Amino acid sequence: MRVCVGTIVHHPEDARITHRQIRSLLDAGHEVTFIAPFTHCNVTPSPEIRAIDVPRAVGLHRRKAVRAARSALRRGAKDADLILIHDIELLLALPRRRPPAVWDVHEDTAAALPTKTYLPEPLKNALPPVIRGMEARAERRMHLILAEDSYRERFAHDHPVVPNLTYVPDSPPQPPGDNRLVYIGQLAQARGAIEMIELARRLRPHGIRLDLIGPADADVRPLLRDAQREGVLDWFGYVPNKHALRMAEGALAGLSLLRDLPNFRNSTPTKVIEYMSRGVPVITTPLTRAASLVGRVDAGTIVPFGDVESVVANVAQAVLRLRDNAERRGAMGARGYFEALHHHHWPTIAGEFVAQLERWADTPGSPRARRNDTVVPV
Structure with missing residues (x-):
């Protein structure tokens, strides 16, 4: 054919x-x-x-x-x-x-x-x-x-x-680390770009950095460049998917902070499955399908919708709890990997x-x- x-x-x-x-x-x-x-x-x-x-x-x-x-x-x-x-x-x-x-x-x-x-x-x-x-x-x-x-x-x-x-590795990836967050995907205000920039500033004194992997909408590019110059995050731009997923391995958590908008409400963000496939705990806003997937297998943390300040505060709290509990984040990563391997390969x-x-x-x-x-x- x-x-x-x-x-x-x-x-x-x-x-x-x-x-x-x-x-x-x-x-x-x-x-x-x-x-x-x-x-x-x-x-x-x-x-x-x-x-x-x-x-x-x-x-x-x-x-x-x-x-x-x-x-x-x-x-x-x-x-x-x-x-x-x-x-x-x-x-x-x-x-x-x-x-x-x-x-x-x-x-x-x-x-x-x-x-x-x-x-x-x-x-x-x-x-x-x-x-x-x-x-x-x-x-x-x-x-x-x-x-x-x-x-x-x-x-x-x-x-x-x-x-x-997604493609799920045959063997479990390395366990989650304690000093790096990751985001894979398009960077846009509706996808939580502003929240993630402020989150990076909030977590910098705690020794936790943020890796942003993906292209950005024109209106958020100057903000990302400024934050990168400040040294509060690393923005890698577009990276082919298979390489981006390798970069995600070993992260403390993967972020999916989509806002409560009609286009997102009944969708499963692919990035959630991708984080799980690499043994990375997920931190997601409570979109129905993302929250159901993460909550059902306890593969991460669900944070409420809200304004930028409240979302940043809730995510920062979730990140610090995971950082201080290696056993918990390791178990979340392992459960996410098992779910992805058997149901999302x-x-x-x-x-x-x-x-x-x-x-x-x-x-x-x-x-x-x-x-x-x-x-x-x-």
């Missing part, structure tokens, strides 16, 4: 796209053409794929990227058995003559609008019905896979769920993901005619 995979929004080293899905397709013997912003992200494509470079869609500047993607998808679709896209923007760039197409729905785009600081308020109010209309049109014309079970309620029909699992669902794409590639036609799609186990 020849698969054309496309994104203009995500990094070419995105963990879900490249290190899980494309890796699984290649391991199964399939050929992959990957349309992605390689030059923009300073990434050298793997020799295992056929790469097509496009501009990246950033902020309000997306027209050029969509136009380039339209041309790239025409090229990629010529000899493909299936197209797999990862951005809602690419719904506007699909060629009319094409093989069966699949949209991997990563997020609730309409619910995420309040977190997009680059969007003017009138656009935030006007876009939700437009986005819902695009989703409904896509459901009628192509296949969908969903990253979260909760996304089902947005659509009229059933679609396979391919959750954001990507290879356990990779085969069914590939098999689902193979079925769609072999049976072109309207997805509405096949309403009982296979659901990948969560």
